[in-house]
Amino acid sequence: MKKDHDFKYTFELVPARASRGKALDDIISFAQKAVDDGILSALSITDNAGGHPALSPTALGREIQTLGITPIIHFSCKDKNRNLIESQLFELDRHGLRNLLVLTGDYPRYGYKGIPKPVFDIDSVVVLEMISQMKKGFLIDPRAPGGGTRLSPMPFRPGCVVSPFKRLEGELIGQYLKLKKKVESGAEYVITQMGFDARKFQELLFFMEEAGIDIPVYGTVFLPSPRLARAINKGVVPGCVLPDELLSRMESWKGPGKRDRLEFGARLIAVLRGLGYNGVHISGPGLAYEDVAWMINRSEAIKDLWWDFIGEFEFPHLWEFFLYEKDEKNGLNKRERTKTQRTKLPIGEYLSYRTSSFVHELFFEEGKYLFGPTKTLIRLLEKGGLNGVLTSFEKAVKAPLYECQMCGNCVLTEFAYLCPQSQCAKGLLNGPCGGSRDGWCEVWPGEKPCFYVRVYKRLRALEQQCTFLKHTLSPRDWEEWKRSSWVKVFLKKRVDKVPS
Numbered sequence: 001m002k003k004d005h006d007f008k009y010t011f012e013l014v015p016a017r018a019s020r021g022k023a024l025d026d027i028i029s030f031a032q033k034a035v036d037d038g039i040l041s042a043l044s045i046t047d048n049a050g051g052h053p054a055l056s057p058t059a060l061g062r063e064i065q066t067l068g069i070t071p072i073i074h075f076s077c078k079d080k081n082r083n084l085i086e087s088q089l090f091e092l093d094r095h096g097l098r099n100l101l102v103l104t105g106d107y108p109r110y111g112y113k114g115i116p117k118p119v120f121d122i123d124s125v126v127v128l129e130m131i132s133q134m135k136k137g138f139l140i141d142p143r144a145p146g147g148g149t150r151l152s153p154m155p156f157r158p159g160c161v162v163s164p165f166k167r168l169e170g171e172l173i174g175q176y177l178k179l180k181k182k183v184e185s186g187a188e189y190v191i192t193q194m195g196f197d198a199r200k201f202q203e204l205l206f207f208m209e210e211a212g213i214d215i216p217v218y219g220t221v222f223l224p225s226p227r228l229a230r231a232i233n234k235g236v237v238p239g240c241v242l243p244d245e246l247l248s249r250m251e252s253w254k255g256p257g258k259r260d261r262l263e264f265g266a267r268l269i270a271v272l273r274g275l276g277y278n279g280v281h282i283s284g285p286g287l288a289y290e291d292v293a294w295m296i297n298r299s300e301a302i303k304d305l306w307w308d309f310i311g312e313f314e315f316p317h318l319w320e321f322f323l324y325e326k327d328e329k330n331g332l333n334k335r336e337r338t339k340t341q342r343t344k345l346p347i348g349e350y351l352s353y354r355t356s357s358f359v360h361e362l363f364f365e366e367g368k369y370l371f372g373p374t375k376t377l378i379r380l381l382e383k384g385g386l387n388g389v390l391t392s393f394e395k396a397v398k399a400p401l402y403e404c405q406m407c408g409n410c411v412l413t414e415f416a417y418l419c420p421q422s423q424c425a426k427g428l429l430n431g432p433c434g435g436s437r438d439g440w441c442e443v444w445p446g447e448k449p450c451f452y453v454r455v456y457k458r459l460r461a462l463e464q465q466c467t468f469l470k471h472t473l474s475p476r477d478w479e480e481w482k483r484s485s486w487v488k489v490f491l492k493k494r495v496d497k498v499p500s
């Protein structure tokens with residue numbers, strides 16, 4: 001267990017969809033009280049939370065920093081391409097805003113005259129890589145105009161998010177494998193998704209220890225209003241779970257300043273501290289600074305009673321899968337991993353996988369079987385000016401089989417012959433976002449399973465899960481869009497785009 005001598009408290013601010021007005025004045029007033037009181041170590045500022053537009057966290061971060069408290073800037077990938085990401089990182093460094101919480105981000109919601117175009121050009125793992133390079137001295141790509149220069153180091157402190165609160169094995173394993181990638185790419189601390197289950201909170205600590213991930217970890221203590229609690233319970237907030245019995249408890253919260261709500265938060269803080277978390281990240285609508293301060297002081301007073309509170313944060317029926325066996329003595333986890341059964345794939349899926357795998361080995365593995373003759377044929381066709389025919393042929397084969405969109409850089413072999421470009425709503429290449437619920441995609445709940453759950457199921461059934469999310473994939477190069485991946489494999493160069 002980690003020691004709690006330096007237990008930290010942070011609080012999450014959610015900017016309004018405005019540049020002035022009472023909601024923003026209240027945030028500044030909250031921050032001023034936090035500075036005067038000194039209990040909170042930092043204030044985090046969300047980035048278009050829930051996919052809705054709002055004042056940028058940079059604007060609010062600058063004001064808060066001037067008051068004398070550290071802002072943590074949420075930095076998501078949903079609304080910006082890689083060039084805007086780079087530009088905004090320069091901006092943040094310029095303003096001395098270097099504590100970042102890097103996340104994929106919720107799918108964008110209704111904005112000006114409709115739903116905006118989702119971007120997700122690069123994912124949180126690649127943003128963390130970019131930040132790591134900036135910390136060392138970012139080398140501008142020599143192929144870019146003015147490239148080849150190395151910039152001065154930018155001392156960012158990036159963190160990341162993980163959710164242990166996933167019901168299915170395929171969802172949970174994806175979260176943990178992606179966490180490993182995030183840490184390898186430079187994440188220096190981790191904050192959990194909101195959740196209320198003590199055993200799940202502990203599971204994350206055990207996994208991190210087992211995986212050798214030794215960075216500070218903060219548990220989110222989220223206190224919803226009854227209205228928001230009902231919405232989460234119905235499943236309308238991406239990736240968040242709130243069980244019926246907890247909703248009933250929340251709806252009966254009463255007392256001055258909703259004292260029961262704050263007592264609940266104080267007890268959860270005590271539990272997280274007892275489990276070994278390095279601190280907590282507090283959030284919830286309508287919390288005044290005085291509420292937060294009361295809750296923190298109360299949690300300090302009851303911290304030694306945390307074992308007594310564990311039963312209040314147990315919801316075992318919610319989860320189909322735990323990574324570790326249950327410790328019946330205390331309702332938490334033993335150190336042994338849960339034994340899982342191999343499942344069977346439906347015959348159609350099995351045949352699709354096996355056929356794809358066979359064809360790949362036959363034609364595309366360098367030095368094997370038909371790779372050489374195919375390469376010769378493609379070279380001849382290319383010399384004969386038939387590039388367009390080759391590209392169209394690839395599209396005709398792969399579109400019906402994989403819903404191929406001809407991204408030009410095929411990664412089917414990385415994902416058990418499922419295509420992330422067409423099957424993942426956010427087109428993510430380095431692991432799942434946190435938005436899935438009960439195995440369904442955040443964007444198409446009840447209609448389309450999460451892409452990563454599908455990949456995991458395929459690999460798990462075929463006992464090849466060790467190949468899953470092993471290394472970081474580079475983002476797509478949009479210069480390759482609508483060009484042939486096959487020709488690239490054989491001739492190591494780009495060819496014509498598909499005729500429209």
Ligand code: SF4
Nearest residue numbers: 404405407410411419
């Ligand atoms: S990864 Fe790209 S080339 Fe491969 S199937 Fe998907 S869209 Fe097509």
